[in-house]
Amino acid sequence: MLQPLRILFRPKWMVSRSSASYVSRMRHLNKIKEEDEACRAALQSGNIFLYHKLAPLLRWTDSGIYQLPALQTKDVEEILEKLGGDKEMVKESILINCTEQNEAQFSFDVGAIDQAAVEEQCRGTFVDLRKAFFLLRGSEAPLVARGQALLRWHQTNGFCSSTGQPTQRNQSGSQRVCHSSGITYYPKMSPVVIVLVSDGKRCLLGRQSTFPRGMYSALAGFCDIGETMEEALRREIAEEVGLEVESIQYSGSQHWPFPQSSFMVACHATVNPDKTHVSVDKEELEDAQWFSLEEVQEALTIKVPPRNNKGEPTVFWVPPSYAIANRLIQEWANQQHLKS
Ligand SMILES: NC(=O)C1=CN([C@@H]2O[C@H](COP(=O)(O)OP(=O)(O)OC[C@H]3O[C@@H](n4cnc5c(N)ncnc54)[C@H](OP(=O)(O)O)[C@@H]3O)[C@@H](O)[C@H]2O)C=CC1
Ligand SMILES: [Mg+2]
Known part of the structure; x- marks a missing residue:
């Protein structure tokens, strides 16, 4: 529910x-x-x-x-x-x-x-x-x-998608106009849900093959047209790790400039502690794992991960403090700490 x-x-x-x-x-x-x-x-x-x-x-x-x-x-x-x-x-x-x-x-x-x-x-x-x-x-x-x-x-966005004619910006750059069609274009962001799933004792983090080695993050996905944020969140978790979310709590939001400006909506979610088997969609994620509070606390202390002689990080670490994923992980760790 x-x-x-x-x-x-x-x-x-x-x-x-x-x-x-x-x-x-x-x-x-x-x-x-x-x-x-x-x-x-x-x-x-x-x-x-x-x-x-x-x-x-x-x-x-x-x-x-x-x-x-x-x-x-x-x-x-x-x-x-x-x-x-x-x-x-x-x-x-x-x-x-x-x-x-x-x-x-x-x-x-x-x-x-x-x-x-x-x-x-x-x-x-x-x-x-x-x-x-x-x-x-x-x-x-x-x-x-x-x-x-x-x-x-x-x-x-130098050209109008309707006429193919060049668009002109205003002085501040807050918009571009096609004078041929009269269409005004504004900078846009794609809505993305990002969620830290917990089973009450552990949290679930995943990594894509393109992430730097050792880095795991909260699960994320683009909202489809017509979806609510809650629907997108439940669908992404079901698709990427085969789990059914039971509850959601909103945490915060953030503009993220990648890949073409995303509007990140960040939530915490819980799953039934008896239904935690993860089946990873390998098309989307390289790996997803449950992490304990101790493991997460250790990762949060790493500002610059140690590297091997090929320059690759050698430990489990999480995104930098500016990333909203980091804040979700930090909030979860704080809540777990209060519970114990
Ligand atoms: N700020 C933070 O803390 C974090 C931010 N993120 C960001 O969240 C975003 C989404 O996460 P991710 O797991 O990759 O998303 P998804 O799980 O939705 O998978 C990404 C794939 O979705 C497809 N897609 C659907 N809609 C769009 C769209 N509007 N723009 C681009 N691709 C789309 C693309 O497939 P195809 O290439 O086949 O077309 C893309 O490769 C990423 O940009 C990532 O940088 C992620 C984690 C932490
Ligand atoms: Mg994803």
């Missing part, structure tokens, strides 16, 4: 921000999103995060952490001119968000310019986004994910 959804945590934003500053920030952001002139002005004083072929620029700081460097528009113009590009290209920057101080934040892909030359100018390195999730602090990871997702969407 499915139980009603229940919020398991209180997001930080519910308690930490004053509503007045939040409201003014959201209205400011909406204005620069909608009005081309306001967006052009915001770009002059805004922060730009650079990408090279969708890999974000990271900088190693003196304090021993990686950081997402925010460049000023004039700095990016100078770099473009110096490296043989056109400084006007900076106008192609895409609005991502704005800071608490109402400074607009943009993403810009310098993929047409030599990667090493930009890295030298910026004193940074372009890093694969999945790797960046392990290196960045919590507040920077969603920003860098959103910036990449928007760049990717523009790079792959």
Whole structure:
């Protein structure tokens, strides 16, 4: 029997921000999103995060952490001119968000310019986004994910699917329009359910053959058209591991930039402890196993897994803290700990 959804945590934003500053920030952001002139002005004083072929620029700081460097528009113009590009290209920057101080934040892909030359100018390195999730602090990871997702969407939606004509973006990059058909396109996300199944004592984690060696995660799957989230969740668990879910609890949600922007809806689910036999659909998963609290607690402590001489991880580990799978696993471990 499915139980009603229940919020398991209180997001930080519910308690930490004053509503007045939040409201003014959201209205400011909406204005620069909608009005081309306001967006052009915001770009002059805004922060730009650079990408090279969708890999974000990271900088190693003196304090021993990686950081997402925010460049000023004039700095990016100078770099473009110096490296043989056109400084006007900076106008192609895409609005991502704005800071608490109402400074607009943009993403810009310098993929047409030599990667090493930009890295030298910026004193940074372009890093694969999945790797960046392990290196960045919590507040920077969603920003860098959103910036990449928007760049990717523009790079792959240059033509109208009805007329085949080129589409034109507005200044902020919040939409693209086909002037021939009048169709407006907005960046989109595919809904995905992600679920941590428990039998009361153990939790079920699986891995696809494409995952890095040793990494197991909560089970996930795309929602089909017409399905509710609960239906998608029950179907995915039945398909992938042959188990029937008895109860569901909502945990939270997350934008995930892969493969083409997913909207992850995360839940906990239970199965009957007498019906835990797992039959893995080998088309979908390489393996799925029940893990004890001790095993999970050990995996949660591993930030960078030890590797063999071929550079492959040698232990069981779980996705980085930014991934919502990690939060589900952490929540489950906390609940088990409270029970014992
Ligand atoms: N943030 C997090 O913590 C985690 C995020 N995830 C993400 O969840 C997503 C879904 O998980 P996954 O187990 O792969 O999903 P599924 O179990 O649904 O299997 C993926 C397959 O579904 C097909 N598919 C159906 N609809 C879509 C669609 N809209 N977009 C792309 N493929 C679709 C594709 O098949 P075909 O290729 O044959 O067309 C794809 O290979 C992944 O992108 C993964 O990155 C997963 C775990 C943790
Ligand atoms: Mg799956």
